Amino acid sequence: MIYVSDKFFPTAQETERTWRGKVSFALFDVTAKGDAAAATEQQPFSDVSKTLDTVTDAINYGTCEKNQFRLDGSMELFGPSGNFGWWSKEISDVDGNFVNPPTVTYTFTKPHSSIGLTLIFAEPVQDVTATAYNGETVIGTKEFTGLNTSLAVLDFPVENYTKLVIEIHRVLPFHYAKLLEINFGIEYVYDDEKESLLNYDVLEDIDLMSNQLSSNTMTVTLNNMDQRFNMFNPKNEVRFLQERQKLSVSAGLLVDGKFEDIPLGVFYLSTWDSPTASTTKFTANDIISLMTGTYYKSRLYDHERGEAILKELLDAAGLYDEQGNPLYYIHPNIRNVTLSGYIAPMRYRDALQRIAFALGAVVKTDRYGKVLIYRATEETRNAIVIDKHTPYQGTLISGTFGAGQGIVLPRRAEPLPNPAVIDRSLYQTPKTTLGKYYNQVNVQCYGWKLKSEVQNLYEGTITGDTIITFSAFPAAEVTISGTYGSAEIYACACVLRGANGKITITGKVYEAAAKTISVCLPEVTASVTPNALDIKDVTLIGQDDTAESVAGWILAQLQNRIMQSFKWWTNPAVEASDFVKVETAFGEYRESQIKKMHFTYNGALTGDSEVIG
Template sequence: MKTTCEFRFGFWDVTARGDAHFAVSQNQDYARIEDINAEDPIVFPNVATLEPDFGFPLDGSKEWLPDNARLTQWGWWSTDLSGGDLTFSNPPTLTVTFYNEDGTPTPHSSAGITFTFVATLPKTVNIKWYGYDGGLLADKDFTPDRFDYFCDWQVEDYYKVVVTVKSMKYAHRFFRASSILFGVLEILDDARVTSANLTEEISPVALTLPINKAEVSFYTPNSRFALLDPAGAYRLFQWKQELTAYKTVDSTRTMLGKYYLQEATGTVDAVTALSCVDMIGVLDTVEYKGGIYEKTPVSDLLDDILTPENVEFELDKAFDGVTLTGYLAIGSKRTALQQIAFAIGAVVDTARTEIVRFYPAPSEITKTITPERKIVGHKITMEALVTQVDITAHQYTLITDEVKELNKATFEVGEHTVTFSSPVSVTSVSGAAIVEKHPNYCIVNVTKAGEVILSGYGYEDTKTVYTVKTEPLPAGAKASAKSVTSATLVDPGKAQDAARRLYDYYQLRYTDEGQILPGQEQAAERAEVSSLGGRTLTGYIQRVVTDLSGGGLETITLRGR
């Protein structure tokens, strides 16, 4: 059995794409220069042109320019051909300025710029980087020798980039480029990786929302990422730079998921260590304002949480038509997803995909781990018996009998945000004007410093406990209960099902943890583990830790019966 691993690390400025705005001196009228900034690569059509000895071969390899050419992504395609001396009389020039949605200029830093050229390579490309005040930071010529070419020149805190195509490799050729990337894609393969561990974990009943992690160390020649080098590339590591993991077992290649840089540590003997988390880990750092919900479709609430972060999700058809009624306090988006998943009975999974998936815990066995694949040293443990599960259901009602003082404080001139510990409905304010009101907060604008009083109504939380228990108790058993009181999206219509799911989970009392030979096991799968004694443990794989640099050995944790 042969195993290999590979990591593709996006060592680029993570906000440059969103802040980049493009202007070009020349481009075909059916081409949009913004397309070179697309996240998904352009497939550049191989169309016939009038380029001598190149653009119109008679072997049928090229296609005609489509009538609806504007519907195709072309990127950057010059209108002029290079001359006999390979240069342009009017050099194609691209100007990139960086600013946010408010029009505020933004600084960016990268180890260089990567281009994808098409059809013919340019001979010389010049790049100039400019600072905030318009001063020139760097001026460098590059001579590309491949179509995916990295212009390797580290520049920090630039606000504008000007790219000029000085000449082409051949005479009488158009210049074409399909993409630009402010940084470089680092390919970390077996030859460079010194250690790599991947942790994939789920909770079958969403009691928690585990964060998958990738820990990768790799060799870097020439101390490129040396921590103490004030001009080194270490300074360019950024939160949320992307790492995509792959493993190959024999000839089967598997994408293991997309991760995001959390921390990079300095080099020791030219080794750099990356600590990355999955999208759940990213969402743990993003605030969600929450709110009061009344029969809100699950898909709508997930869309409200994930779409602003440009996160795609997949909701299993089992949850079609399912709605949520209840309350979410201000907290992280990870916490909000956990509350949703617990209420509807969903597994939340990001492993081996680029999206967030929500689906019911599987009921069918899809994997069998035989004794031949188990490595000596498996540990079997047994959890304490749980005989009762109590779930507190919440029902929120707006009480409008009497207007109450919700908050009183003294503020200086300006906008201020008042947050509430429980949901409210603000009806009036004195000493300020309401800018925005919400069940969890209110933004006010104060024009004269002084006391501000917010008034309105509060919500009453009616709590009802739903129970599932073992009846009668087994002989000699001691009653033991587990309870969940803070699931604020569990209303009376969902509480009994939630209690049953949790009770059934706690009856899976045995846990098998140990190493197995490489395979395709995934967290959340329902599997059975066989032992030499002929006994079989059946349950959910809750965690898979893969040593990608150590032969692909997997340490699995399975809870079952």
């Protein structure tokens, strides 16, 4: 559940509500920062490379610059540590000009294209010049005067540049130029006020039994009356569109005269088109859609912690931002659960699903763009990430931490009451379906025995770097013969670098043995036909306790057989996997768990949901 003000829920339950929609679209060259190198003269305590790290928060130090040190308690004494970004070596004169205007140069290993530039300064900047080069040839230059802002958005469309030079001419009098960050593009905001946002559609979905890994999606239709995205317009911006550009979507509710904005997700551009001459439509998916390629780095695990297995996968998938911060959260309730077995080479998404299933966990992308892996238990009813906003009735044990696992909850903490989907908010009677009845779950538990004979795992001619998958089962005592530079050996794969010629790989293969562990309901009604569900081929289930835990978890989930689908005056603070109480036609409240939230905005926010319980 999204943290909201105390008045948000009562306002959201009113029959008349006022909404606003907003979509932020970062039209950036998404590869430029990772390819850029910055150079300039600077103050020794500053670092121009920090202008590429996405950090825009600076410590509010007091300096000896003119009229800079406010005596209101908001300033800190200057110190040579912290995030300064870049500071010019020289200070400006009485008019804010520089005798020798400082420059920052960004060079790239390959050509890039941007619709413009966004410069974030620590203090207002007045005049700057941007120049773009392809090699040593100037392909564009433009002066920007009278800016008087810390957020300088430069309308400077340029294609195929390999170098950019930013020259600062004027800042505040007797001040240094202070650049915190550069973005190679411009962020556009589409909303109702500018009549630029026509509608959007957001689907948030979760598989509560981790049979598959769901990916959230969104579409947005924008007003294109200015023909910005018309491909026949000579000055169109379609040429700057790239896959994986970021879109953020929100819905704002008018609460006590002010709009309270609720995030609906962070998405990455997938496709774009123009349904009509005056509209543009973007389709985007969440971060899970970026987990492309094959994961092959699994080891043969023996009572390995779930957190370690997940981190190996997520590290290989590169699920980190530009600063190296993880774009995932592994809940404490699965971090120390151990698994034995391996993951055969498969898609990243499939590998993540297998790990989550073996841990008895679910996976979803939250509204802020992070992948969450957790057990959807009472502990995580309506707040998965344990932080200061977690709505529990008990008092958090402040100051108690465990190896980076976050705040530890008191033993008897209980979640706050669930938000209720009340009857008057329904457009129609819910559609109800009843799932199949199961009273037993059988799970295959695997063991592996190393064969005594050495087998030929691979033989062939290789030039350069390659990945070889050599067996359906893991292997050990692997030997590589032939000419190569280096090798990395995993459970079911081998990475060779600098190979040249015939390569032969041999080793001993593990032979699998399986047994079945069953969990059944304690009592079965005599009139009900017994029915069992079989779980097979999950090669991370290699411990009896894991098999029993998975069987018990699946059996419990299968008892939630009633699926309700309904349209309602939706509440965007409620998320997939939250527990809710849905009022029935008989005035009773039935507790259920949200499987799907679907939001539609076209001047007002409406939606539909699926719950199971």
